[in-house]
Amino acid sequence: MSPVMGRLVALESRRGWQVVCGLAVVFLLVVPILNQVVPPSSPFHMPTFWVVILGKYMCFAILALSLDLIWGYAGVLSLGQGAFFGLGGYAMGMYMMRQIGDRGVYGDPVLPDFMVFLNWKELPWYWQGFDMFWFTVLMVMLVPGLLAFVFGWLAFRSRISGVYFSIISQAMVFAMMLAFFRNEMGFGGNNGLTDFKDLLGFNLSRDSTKVGLYVVSTATLILVYLTCRFVVRSKLGRVMVAIRDAEDRVRFLGYSVAWTKLFIFTLAAVIAGIAGALYVPQVGIINPGEFAPAKSIEVAVWVAVGGRGTLFGAIAGAFAVNGAKSFFTGAAPEIWLFFLGALFVVVTLFLPKGIIGALSSLRRRLPGVRQRETKVA
Numbered sequence: 001m002s003p004v005m006g007r008l009v010a011l012e013s014r015r016g017w018q019v020v021c022g023l024a025v026v027f028l029l030v031v032p033i034l035n036q037v038v039p040p041s042s043p044f045h046m047p048t049f050w051v052v053i054l055g056k057y058m059c060f061a062i063l064a065l066s067l068d069l070i071w072g073y074a075g076v077l078s079l080g081q082g083a084f085f086g087l088g089g090y091a092m093g094m095y096m097m098r099q100i101g102d103r104g105v106y107g108d109p110v111l112p113d114f115m116v117f118l119n120w121k122e123l124p125w126y127w128q129g130f131d132m133f134w135f136t137v138l139m140v141m142l143v144p145g146l147l148a149f150v151f152g153w154l155a156f157r158s159r160i161s162g163v164y165f166s167i168i169s170q171a172m173v174f175a176m177m178l179a180f181f182r183n184e185m186g187f188g189g190n191n192g193l194t195d196f197k198d199l200l201g202f203n204l205s206r207d208s209t210k211v212g213l214y215v216v217s218t219a220t221l222i223l224v225y226l227t228c229r230f231v232v233r234s235k236l237g238r239v240m241v242a243i244r245d246a247e248d249r250v251r252f253l254g255y256s257v258a259w260t261k262l263f264i265f266t267l268a269a270v271i272a273g274i275a276g277a278l279y280v281p282q283v284g285i286i287n288p289g290e291f292a293p294a295k296s297i298e299v300a301v302w303v304a305v306g307g308r309g310t311l312f313g314a315i316a317g318a319f320a321v322n323g324a325k326s327f328f329t330g331a332a333p334e335i336w337l338f339f340l341g342a343l344f345v346v347v348t349l350f351l352p353k354g355i356i357g358a359l360s361s362l363r364r365r366l367p368g369v370r371q372r373e374t375k376v377a
Contacts, residue, residue: 020225020312027054028218032211048207053326055214055282057319058221062275064302064318065221065228065311066268071300072308073232074264075244076161080151080169081272082296083176084144086286088273090180091143093193093286094127095136100197113195114188124186133200140277141270148269149262156258156265161247170293177291192287199281210282217278221315224271228311231267240264301344307354316355 031054034046063085071077102109106116110123129135151172155165183189202209231237242250243257251257280286289295298321306317321343328336347354 020315021222024218024222024225028215028222031218032215035207035211048210051207051214052210052282055210055217056279057322058214058217059275059279059282060302060322061315061318062217062221062224062278063272063299064306064314065224066271066275067299068303068308068311068314069228069231069271070261070264070268071303072310072314073237073244074240074261075247076261076265077163077166077300078169078265078268079166079293079296079300080173081268081299082291082293083173084148084269084272085276085279086173086176086180086288086290087144087147088140088276089280089286089290090187090193090276091130091136091139091273092277092280093196094130095133096196096199096281097193098127098131099199100195103197104195112188112193114191114193115186118183120186127186137277140273144269144273144276145266148266152262152265156261159258170296173291173296174293177288177293180288180291188287190288192285192289194285194287196281196284204281204284213278213282217282220274220278224274225311225315228271231264232311236260236263298340301340301347303354305343305347305351305354307356310354310356313354313356320355 031046031051034044035048035051038045063081066084067078067081097112100112104113104116106113108116111120115123130139151169155168160168179185180187180192181190187193196204198204199209199213202212204210232240239250239255239260243255243260247257276286276290302317302321303314304317305321306315307313321340324339324343325336328339351357
């Protein structure tokens with residue numbers, strides 16, 4: 001492990017988890033109070049619009065954690081996390097479409113509106129079971145995990161790594177985008193799945209439901225973060241870092257590099273699927289655009305900006321970049337993509353360890369910090 005990365009991992013272990021959990025708990029408690037308790041006439045009232053925005057950011061942070069787990073700690077840059085995110089979203093969207101029943105435009109109690117419009121006569125077999133929430137939750141994790149397992153097994157057993165793995169993972173997500181655009185696939189084609197009414201009996205248009213989804217997303221972020229932290233601090237986590245820094249040596253010592261990568265890649269896919277499932281009820285739509293390769297690349301930008309190899313860096317990067325995106329797409333939408341590209345170039349050239357790495361380096365330069373670290377060592 002490099003000295004800089006070692007210090008970042010040490011910082012993650014000492015206080016990163018406390019900061020993340022503390023801030024998440026504050027968001028978990030304060031935001032609902034500002035929205036539901038504080039009256040709209042108060043300057044401290046938080047509009048429901050911002051609650052939904054923050055809920056989306058929580059889902060993006062979970063997605064960033066999934067990539068940081070496989071890229072920051074195992075050294076495998078996957079540009080296909082959008083595929084797993086989209087599959088989890090489609091699974092949840094299928095459940096909510098089944099819950100519409102005869103309240104759709106065409107009033108069919110079984111077939112979604114787009115199937116009636118396309119003259120489908122019966123529900124496809126792969127839509128069966130999505131009228132049950134427990135089955136949907138299972139599919140949210142199982143389908144992305146199974147795809148990642150098969151894809152990863154074929155890739156890692158052939159020792160495909162580096163830029164080659166990045167390319168084929170992006171080819172995978174691009175192929176899925178093209179497939180889901182087709183009407184005959186039975187997923188709504190270009191329009192995707194939308195016009196959701198409720199979730200578990202809760203009306204999605206109500207402010208209380210939107211706040212509830214935000215709370216669930218924030219609580220899930222805490223659980224996912226703690227799970228990732230447990231993994232990276234375990235013996236498996238140390239093997240992951242060793243594979244990232246010296247893969248051939250790890251293989252020479254007798255460890256199964258392929259199976260380690262496969263496990264982490266599959267776990268990251270499951271986490272991304274959960275993020276997608278939480279995201280869809282809050283935005284009200286899921287379409288093939290979520291499989292766009294550019295979106296998977298954007299996730300890599302979040303992690304790089306925040307600081308890969310530090311879990312809280314991935315979360316910070318997701319919030320920072322998406323916050324900037326929300327600002328620029330409203331203030332100057334024509335320059336957003338230029339800003340994103342420039343940000344990635346600046347981080348790559350001048351902040352190779354991201355925001356967290358830069359803050360860690362700045363902290364070490366403060367008077368007295370180096371002496372304390374030496375004493376601890």
